[in-house]
Amino acid sequence: MKITLPYGSDSVSFNVPDEYFCEVLEPNCPVFENDEDEVIENALENPIGSKKLEEVVKGKRTVSIIVDDMARPTPVYKILPHVLKRILSTGIKKEDIKIVIALGSHRYMTEEEIIKKVGEKVYKEYKVVNSAFKDEKSLVLMGTAEDGSKIYATGEAASTDVRIGIGNIVPHPVMGWSGGGKILFPGIAGEKTVALFHIMGGLHNANLFGSDESPVRHSIESWVKVIGLDFIINTALTGDFKIYKVVCGDYIKAHREGVKYAKEIWGAKTTKKADIMIVSSYPADQDFWQSGKGLYSAENGLVEKGGTIILISPNYEGIGPHPELYEYMGDDDAHNKLVKAKDDDSLPGDRLAMSVGTAMAKMRMRRDIIMVTDGIGKDACDACKIGYYHINDLQKAIDDTIKKYENPVVSAISHGGELYVY
Numbered sequence: 001m002k003i004t005l006p007y008g009s010d011s012v013s014f015n016v017p018d019e020y021f022c023e024v025l026e027p028n029c030p031v032f033e034n035d036e037d038e039v040i041e042n043a044l045e046n047p048i049g050s051k052k053l054e055e056v057v058k059g060k061r062t063v064s065i066i067v068d069d070m071a072r073p074t075p076v077y078k079i080l081p082h083v084l085k086r087i088l089s090t091g092i093k094k095e096d097i098k099i100v101i102a103l104g105s106h107r108y109m110t111e112e113e114i115i116k117k118v119g120e121k122v123y124k125e126y127k128v129v130n131s132a133f134k135d136e137k138s139l140v141l142m143g144t145a146e147d148g149s150k151i152y153a154t155g156e157a158a159s160t161d162v163r164i165g166i167g168n169i170v171p172h173p174v175m176g177w178s179g180g181g182k183i184l185f186p187g188i189a190g191e192k193t194v195a196l197f198h199i200m201g202g203l204h205n206a207n208l209f210g211s212d213e214s215p216v217r218h219s220i221e222s223w224v225k226v227i228g229l230d231f232i233i234n235t236a237l238t239g240d241f242k243i244y245k246v247v248c249g250d251y252i253k254a255h256r257e258g259v260k261y262a263k264e265i266w267g268a269k270t271t272k273k274a275d276i277m278i279v280s281s282y283p284a285d286q287d288f289w290q291s292g293k294g295l296y297s298a299e300n301g302l303v304e305k306g307g308t309i310i311l312i313s314p315n316y317e318g319i320g321p322h323p324e325l326y327e328y329m330g331d332d333d334a335h336n337k338l339v340k341a342k343d344d345d346s347l348p349g350d351r352l353a354m355s356v357g358t359a360m361a362k363m364r365m366r367r368d369i370i371m372v373t374d375g376i377g378k379d380a381c382d383a384c385k386i387g388y389y390h391i392n393d394l395q396k397a398i399d400d401t402i403k404k405y406e407n408p409v410v411s412a413i414s415h416g417g418e419l420y421v422y
Contacts, residue, residue, distance in 0.1 A: 003412050006282035007391070008314040014278075014395050016410050020402060025268040025301065025421055026414040027239030036075075036243040040082050043233070043246035049253030053083065053164070056231050058090045060161040064098045066131075066183050067166045070113045071106055071290055073241045073283055074168040077119035079233055083164065084122070099128040100157045102167075102187030105194045105352050106289075107321050129156050131188040139190040143226040151226055152190035158227070165232045165251065169262040170418040173296045173359065174201030176214030177262065179234040180255030181224035191352075198355030202338050205362060209296035210267075210420030212259070221252055236261040239415060241283075267420050268413075273303045275408035276401055281313035284417025288313070288376060289320030289356070294416030295363055301411060301421040308368040308401050311416070312394065315375025324350045326383040328357025329364060360384075372397050 001021040004013040034042070044053060057063055065083065067076045080099070087097060099118055101109055108130045115123045122128070131154040132138035140158040142151045157163055165183035172178040174197070186194040200216045201208065208214045229251045236245040236258055244265055247258035277298040281291035291313035298309040319325055328334045338358045341347045363369070370387035372394050381388035389397035402408060413419055 003278070005278070005280040005312060005412060005414050007280065007312060008282070008285045008316065012312060012391065012394055014398050016398065017402070020408055020410045022272055022274060022409050022411045023270070024412045024414060025270065025419060027265050027419060028267070029239065030244065030264055032244060036078060037082070039243050039246050040079055043248045044082060044086065047231070047249030047254065048247055048257050049250030050231060050248070053086050053231055053248070054090050057087050057092060057162050060092070062096045062098075062160040063087055063092060063162045063164065064100050064157040064160040065164045065166060066100045066102050066157055066188055067118065068168065068183060068187070069101050069103055069106055069109055070117060071284070071286055072168055072178075073237060074166065074235055075241070075243065076117050076166055077122070078243070079166055079235070080118055080122050083166070083233060084126075094125060095127075097126055098156055098160065099126055100154060100188060101128070101130045102183050103131045103133055104186045104189075105133060105191065105321060132156070133189065133191045133194055136190065145223050145226060149193070149196055151185070151223055152193050153184070153227055154188040154190075157188050162230045163228060165229055166234075167232070168235045168237060169255070169258045170266055171210040171297065171420040173209050173293055174198065174214070175217045175220065176208050176211035177217075177259045179258055180232060181221045181229055181251045183232070184227050184229050185220055185223045195351035195355065198352050199338065199342050202355035202358035203335070203342070204359075207296055207299050207363070209293070209300060210422065224251060234258045236265055238265055263420065266418055267422065269422055270301050270411070272409055274301055274307065274411040275303055275405055276308045276310065276410045277301050277413065278310045278398065278410070279312065279413040279416035281311060281417050282415055285314050285316060287317040287320030288315050289322060289325065291315055291417065292356070292360055293418070294413070295360065295369065297413055297416040297419050297421055299363060299367060301413065302367065306367065308370065308404075310370045310372060310397055310401060312372045312391070313375065314391075315373050318376055319380060322350055322353035322356070324353035325357045325360075326380055328354050329360045329384040329386075331357070331361055332365065334358040334361040370397055370401065
């Protein structure tokens, strides 16, 4: 059986013996007729658990619109004109509206990337800024969480009277599903506050990717309440990133409805659990920090114990913004070190890399993992304690892995960065 999977903007093909091949899991393709502008307008006219956007902002002076970054496929440039038109209709002036890119802990976006994200006209007419997670002078103390943790957020968004979030809903390794309050926390939080988010995920032992009741999401939503998020616009996109559905309104109630729509696209049921899962990280191809999501997607499709994940990703920017990820993913004692680091600020180490690395180390100890890429090298994979093949040797990686099993079930995933397998 010849199988072709996405590899960044390109694709790769390989063969699996027919007697072992089970299936290729990919996004669903529901039939829908409304054009994208109609879908956006209908959602704005019918918010869930909230007044209409115009009523939310009416009488206020300043507004921040918080949008996700280039690591997410949300078509913000299509949504902003609808949102801005409604805000301006209330009398709020353009100069009193800010658009803040929610970076979380990702690298700062370039001017070219920002224009692509928000649209050239919006970029020219409105103030658009990256969130300032590394710049402590630009952060504002918003309050204290239930556990006593101090919550710092980007002042550009924290200082406005109204905060609006625009994002996309897909499975997420920590939150279960992205979207909703995540645009605020960790989206615009300070680096130390973002680290607390990742630590929560790192300390959990279960794979939370696609979980409806992620305990981390429930904690995060209580933090978001402290900061204040007045209105969300969340998309559910098709496999080719067209708008399928949009939900608007309350960051919890609207989000939960949006998850139902996202599952219609991004939920894929296996016919049989696999011994070997070959997964493309697409569209999370930027770096290993992002492409690692494919591991969580693939694990949900494996047999209960053991099994092998072959992750295919270009990793265009290498390891990503947290190079210590290698060290922690390859550390069998990562969990205990993270427990200590959580309660002791004096201990060295990048808490973000430590947290994500710990979660991935736990998976590495549950499953065999092989990376096939031309974006990072063998030394890096050795440090992570995972297998490595160059993309040119993809077929060899698959053949070598199959030889380790007797009559294995082999399946593949085409959009591993966002597909929820169950």
